[in-house]
Amino acid sequence: MGDELLAELSWLPKAPEDFSERCNALIGSEGPQGERVRALASCALGENKLNRLSKVIDALRARPGAIHPLVPFRLGMTSNATTHYLASPLVATAARYGIALECIEGEFDQSLQESLDPDSAINRARPDAVLLALDYRGLHLHPMPGDAAGARRAIAAALDQLGAIRNGFKGNGDAICILQTLARPPETSFGSLDLALPGTPRHLIDGFNRGLAESLGGSQDFLLDVAGLAESIGLAEWHDPTLWNMGKIPFANKFLPVYADFVCRLIAALRGKSRRCLVLDLDNTLWGGVIGDDGLPGIILGQGDATGEAFLSVQRTALELRERGVVLAVCSKNDDETAREPFRNHPEMLLREHHVAIFQANWNDKATNIRAIAEALSLGLESMVLLDDSPVERGLVREILPEVAVPELPEDPALYARTLLAAGYFEAVSLSAEDRRRADIYRENALRIALKENVPSIDDYLRSLGTTIHFRPFDPLGRARTAQLINKSNQFNLTTRRYSEAQIERLENDPAFFTLQVRLTDSFGDNGMICAVICARNQEDWQIDTWLMSCRVLGRRVEDAVLDEIVRNARLQGIRRLTGTYLPTPRNKLVEEHYDRLGFDLLERADDGATRWELAVDKYLPRNPPITVARSERNGAGR
């Protein structure tokens, strides 16, 4: 699987640089700190950071109400290996799932005694659950190659021993048990034959694990498939013989964070905290390319192309989740009709409209849309997961709706599905008939819902992005990209006038034209050139001949910054009035209200829907969006 994905919890955002300062600040703060603890725990934390955060949680727990709103869960822990290193990572990781975990450790290799003695530390604590963190080395599963009957007896005896422990905790502590499967050692004795020959370590451990899984029917206990986790990581990575020899440490410590996450997602599932709805972005998440610009034949999707197959695998994963009861929704910055077109008419699409409960394709911010989706489905925000390729959108939703899970994604879409599934958002402890039916309960079929007001704190987020906008007149360096933008942009394009590179070159030196090429950088990197403007001088007017923008940067107030810049230059050149035109096409409904929104007055409306607008330069008040401006001067359209 690539052990980094799991070992590093790659789906979680990185821990903040000032992690330890934040930890200290939590201890010193008055009032309930649970939300802030949870936010810190929701980063990808290594062993030492988890240990540190667990100390903070312990300190807060000592103060009444300080850990609110995390809900308490008491976990007993017993093992035939060292559990000392498990407890702190578990406590810190549980906060990621909204749980204030308390761990009660049993004595080393005393599982049976702890369970049978009503007065043992674990039974006295009345835990909500007991984790039986067993290691293969502590069970009497000694190799007996070729002895089929002996192997059967050994497996049955080990399962019986475990059964006695389970009964003990049930009877004396009134606790359910979480039972670990055994991660087998990577070493073989015969080689490939180990799988077929009864009595080899592999045969014994596989038999035990299978027997354990089958023993759960009719009991209230739950399975923690550590064997599966260790195999995903790689058994040779998982088992560290040095650590076992030194301190009976059952697996390499670098996997403590993911082990703890596996335990805690199971506990969260027991508490009904698993997520229920997957919200999907469209462009570059479900298919390659931008449907609004590339059109139906232009998007990358389907068999026979590596990238097209990668996006198919995302869709297949979404469908499989739907089969087991996860509700699917769409949230995309697009025109509704344009966004639905692939679902209706693309032959390779696996997802169709009837698979999607709520379909939100509009130009509003995603936080507002996701909140609306949750309300329409009567689900809490804690039930939602957003899959989105754009780091800016991910950051915005995390910032404004911290309850929503938003996995980080790698560059390569082939790894999207694996990353989403590795995060374990949809952990389930059972599959009910209702789960299987749930997909059909949401029969509204790609319902579209109206939105309330936008969330007000978006400006704060935009400010935190450290966005800088760079203005430059058209020049030879940017010419090729300018031409590409002018000839490709369909959606945010007021006039959809196409110009060749040769025509653009002439504009560079023509004093009758004012031009802008616009780049945008932010803390996630350089978005490249995202906007182009051409104004033609007509006496004391500037006619905005072309204004277009890449939809990737919608909702970030780039238009406001661009208009500020146009007006600023117009004033310098003695211009009194800007005029703008909207020429409707099947693709650019998005900007129908563009000039209206920016405060232009309507001059005329033609029968075909085209509109003309004007703005008095001397009455204009700068819109001052939270964006830093950088510019290189020299431009035409002066006297």
Next chain:
Amino acid sequence: MNGKAEYFRNRDWKTMGDGILMKLTDVFRDVFADDSLVLSRETTAMDIDGWDSLVHITLMLSVQRAFHVRLSALEMSQLQNIGALIELLHSKGR
């Protein structure tokens, strides 16, 4: 020949050792959650609160991760002070 190699190793060791000590200090601060912790070559387990045998393993694992080395159980258990740890890491080419 030998003398010259020895001379360069010693000179190298001086500056390398300082680099290792700085990086070790970061690791120790991380493990002991104490940003004011200071290490010298003479520091031993007795000098730092909470440095017991269990924490020692966490510490050694963090050191191995930070320096990209693998230490044997014997190497981990024989260290007398920070100076010995620096020497060990240096001998592994760090």
